[in-house]
Amino acid sequence: MTVVTRFAPSPTGFLHIGGARTALFSYLYARRHGGKFLLRIEDTDRERSTQAAVDAIFEGMAWLGLHSDVEPVYQTRRFERYREVIAQMLAAGCAYPCYATKEELDQLRAEQIARKQKPRYDGRWRPEPGKTLPPPPPGVSPVVRFKNPLDGKVVVRDLVKGEIVFDNRELDDLIIARADGTPTYNFCVVVDDMDMGVTHVIRGDDHVNNTPRQINIFKALGATPPQYAHVSMILGSDGAKLSKRHGALGVMEYRAMGFLPEAMLNYLVRLGWSHGDQELFTLKEMIEKFDFDHVSPSPARFDMEKAYWVNHQYLKTAPLNAVVPEFEWHLRRLGLDPARGPRLEDVILAQRERCRTLLEMAEKSAFFFAELSGYDGKDAAKHLTADSASLIEALAEVLGALPHWEAAALHAAIGGFAEARGLALGKVAQPLRVAVAGMAVSPPIDQTLFLLGRERTLARLEAAVGFARSKSIHADSPVKPEHGD
RNA sequence: GCUCCCAUCGUCUAGAGGCCUAGGACGGAGCCCUCUCAAGGCUUAAACCCGGGUUCGAAUCCCGGUGGGAGCGCCA
Numbered sequence: 001m002t003v004v005t006r007f008a009p010s011p012t013g014f015l016h017i018g019g020a021r022t023a024l025f026s027y028l029y030a031r032r033h034g035g036k037f038l039l040r041i042e043d044t045d046r047e048r049s050t051q052a053a054v055d056a057i058f059e060g061m062a063w064l065g066l067h068s069d070v071e072p073v074y075q076t077r078r079f080e081r082y083r084e085v086i087a088q089m090l091a092a093g094c095a096y097p098c099y100a101t102k103e104e105l106d107q108l109r110a111e112q113i114a115r116k117q118k119p120r121y122d123g124r125w126r127p128e129p130g131k132t133l134p135p136p137p138p139g140v141s142p143v144v145r146f147k148n149p150l151d152g153k154v155v156v157r158d159l160v161k162g163e164i165v166f167d168n169r170e171l172d173d174l175i176i177a178r179a180d181g182t183p184t185y186n187f188c189v190v191v192d193d194m195d196m197g198v199t200h201v202i203r204g205d206d207h208v209n210n211t212p213r214q215i216n217i218f219k220a221l222g223a224t225p226p227q228y229a230h231v232s233m234i235l236g237s238d239g240a241k242l243s244k245r246h247g248a249l250g251v252m253e254y255r256a257m258g259f260l261p262e263a264m265l266n267y268l269v270r271l272g273w274s275h276g277d278q279e280l281f282t283l284k285e286m287i288e289k290f291d292f293d294h295v296s297p298s299p300a301r302f303d304m305e306k307a308y309w310v311n312h313q314y315l316k317t318a319p320l321n322a323v324v325p326e327f328e329w330h331l332r333r334l335g336l337d338p339a340r341g342p343r344l345e346d347v348i349l350a351q352r353e354r355c356r357t358l359l360e361m362a363e364k365s366a367f368f369f370a371e372l373s374g375y376d377g378k379d380a381a382k383h384l385t386a387d388s389a390s391l392i393e394a395l396a397e398v399l400g401a402l403p404h405w406e407a408a409a410l411h412a413a414i415g416g417f418a419e420a421r422g423l424a425l426g427k428v429a430q431p432l433r434v435a436v437a438g439m440a441v442s443p444p445i446d447q448t449l450f451l452l453g454r455e456r457t458l459a460r461l462e463a464a465v466g467f468a469r470s471k472s473i474h475a476d477s478p479v480k481p482e483h484g485d
Numbered sequence: 486g487c488u489c490c491c492a493u494c495g496u497c498u499a500g501a502g503g504c505c506u507a508g509g510a511c512g513g514a515g516c517c518c519u520c521u522c523a524a525g526g527c528u529u530a531a532a533c534c535c536g537g538g539u540u541c542g543a544a545u546c547c548c549g550g551u552g553g554g555a556g557c558g559c560c561a
Contacts, residue, residue, distance in 0.1 A: 008561095009561095010561045012560090012561080042561060043561095044560090044561080045560055045561065047560090048560075049561095102559065105558085105559085109557095109558085112486090113486075115486085116487080117486065117487070118486070118487040118488070118557060119487090119558095120557070143559055164490080166489075167488085170487080170489090171488095175559055178559040184558090184559070184560085185560070185561045189561090204555095205489095205490065205491090205554090206554095206555055206556070207561095208489060208490065208555075208556080209488075209490090209555070209557075212489095230490085232491075232554090233554080235554090237496080239553080241555095267497095270510090271498095272497085272498095274497085274498055274499065276499065276509085277498085277499065277508075277510075278509090279497090279498095279509080279511085293501095294499095296491095296497095296498075297490075297491065298490090298492065298554095299490095299491070299553090299554070300496090300497065300498090301497080302497095303495095303496050303511070305496080305511060305512055306496070306497065306511040309511055310511090316524080353525090354523035354524070355523085356523095379521095414520085415520095418520090424520080425519095425520045426519090426520045426521075429520035429521070430521065432520090433521060441521055441522045441523085442521070442522075443521095443522085444520070444521085445520060
C-alpha cells in the first residue's frame with residue numbers, strides 16, 4: 001500500500017509555524033515511503049475562509065519548497081459529493097435529521113454546564129427501535145446528525161502517542177450537515193480522506209478528541225480508517241500557546257527576518273523529532289531518516305536563538321546560488337540596488353560568518369550598495385578624530401599609489417603603514433573601517449576595501465578626512481581622548 | 486465539570502531496565518585566537534516533577550499525586 005499523506009489547513013490565516021511543521025512531517029513521511037503528499041484546503045466555513053489566506057498558504061508552502069504531488073483539493077468544490085454521502089447515510093440509518101433549534105441546544109448546554117456535566121447532545125431526535133419521535137416541528141429545517149455507537153470503545157493506535165482509548169459513551173451525535181445543508185468539518189475530513197486514499201493522517205494534537213468520532217464515521221461508511229499521528233503543538237518561548245505576541249507569525253515573516261527556507265525546515269524538523277545527536281540535516285537526510293518513532297509526544301517551545309543558530313549554519317555552508325536570490329531580495333527590500341556594488345557572491349562570502357540572518361547581512365552590507373549618508377553616531381565620533389584625519393590622509397596616499405587593488409596588496413600596505421608608524425593594526429584599521437563603512441564593524445579591512453573598490457574607497461577616505469577636520473574645527477565640545485582598543 | 490494528552494539541563498533533545506559519574510546541541514560563563522564584529526578552538530555551570538510500587542537493579546515499567554495543555558459549536 002502506498003503511503004498517502006495530506007496537509008489540510010483551513011484558509012483563515014497565513015501558514016504559521018505549527019502548520020508548517022505538520023506539513024513538513026507529512027511531506028517527509030510521504031517522501032520517505034515513496035508515497036504521495038497532498039494538499040487540501042478546508043474552506044467549508046465560508047464566513048472565515050478567504051482567498052488571501054489561500055494564497056498566503058500556497059506562498060508559504062512554495063517558499064519552504066513543500067510541493068504537493070497533485071492539484072490541491074478544495075472542500076467547497078466537493079459539496080455534491082458530501083450531499084451524496086449524507087443521503088446514503090440517511091438512507092442507511094446511520095444518520096438522522098434533528099429538529100432541535102440552536103436556542104434549544106444552547107439551553108441544553110447551559111444546563112449541563114450548570115450541573116457540571118460534559119455538554120453534549122442528548123439524542124432527543126435519535127431514532128431507536130421502539131422509540132417514538134415527536135412530529136417534526138413545522139418551519140424548522142433539520143440538521144443531520146451522525147448516529148454514533150452508544151457503547152463500546154474506539155481504540156486509536158497513534159503513531160506518536162501510542163494507544164488511546166475512547167469510550168463511545170463519551171461521544172455524542174455530532175452534526176454532519178447544517179440546517180442549510182452544508183457539511184461540517186468532522187464529516188468532510190472523513191469523506192475526503194477516504195476519497196483521496198489518505199493512509200496517514202498527520203496533524204496537530206488538538207485533533208485527538210476528534211479522532212474517535214472520525215473513526216466511527218469511517219466505520220459507518222464501511223471504510224478502513226487511516227493511521228493517525230498526532231503531533232504536539234509548538235509553544236512560544238515562554239511556554240504559552242503561540243500568539244501574535246511571540247511567534248505565531250506566518251512563515252513568510254521568517255523570510256523577512258532573514259531566514260533561509262532550508263534552515264527553517266531544519267529547525268522545524270528538530271522541534272519534536274530527533275535522530276540521535278544530529279542537529280543539521282539536508283532535505284535528503286530528513287527524508288531518509290524521518291520516522292514517527294522519534295517524534296516526541298510532548299509540546300516544544302520555539303527557541304529563536306536556536307533558530308538563528310541553525311540559520312547561521314546554513315548561511316555559512318549553503319551553496320552560493322541558493323543564497324544569492326534571497327540576499328538580493330533582502331537588499332531590494334532595504335531599498336538598495338544590488339547592481340550598485342560588488343558581486344553578491346563576494347559580499348556573501350565576506351559576510352556570511354558574521355551574520356546570523358540575511359537581513360542582518362543586508363543591513364551590514366548596505367555601505368557596499370549605497371553611498372554613506374554621512375558620518376554620525378558613536379563610531380564616527382570615536383574613530384574619526386583630528387588625529388585620525390592625518391592618519392587617514394596619509395594612508396589614502398599610500399593606498400592610492402597601489403598598482404593593484406587586491407586584498408593581499410591592501411593587507412600588506414596597511415600592515416606596513418601601521419608598522420612604520422609603530423601603531424597596532426587596530427589603530428589604523430578602525431578609523432579606516434569607519435571611514436569606508438560608516439561603522440566600526442565590517443569584514444576584515446583588506447577585504448572590505450577590496451570589495452568596495454579603489455574609487456569608492458579613496459572618495460570615502462577623503463570625505464572622512466573632511467568630516468574629521470570640520471568636526472575638530474567646529475567642535476563645541478572637546479574631542480574625547482581616544483581610549484586604547 | 487467531564488474526556489483525552491503531556492512531564493530529562495533555561496530551551497531543543499539522547500535515553501526502549503544495568504553501557505547514566507545522565508550524552509549532544511542552542512543559549513550562558515571563562516580562556517585562547519584576533520584589525521572590528523564574527524567564526525573557530527578549549528574549559529565550565531546547568532536536568533531525570535513528587536510519592537508509592539515491580540525488580541537483584543528504574544530516567545526508563547505500573548499506580549497515585551502535582552503541574553501544564555487540548556477538546557467538549559449548525560468553527561476547523
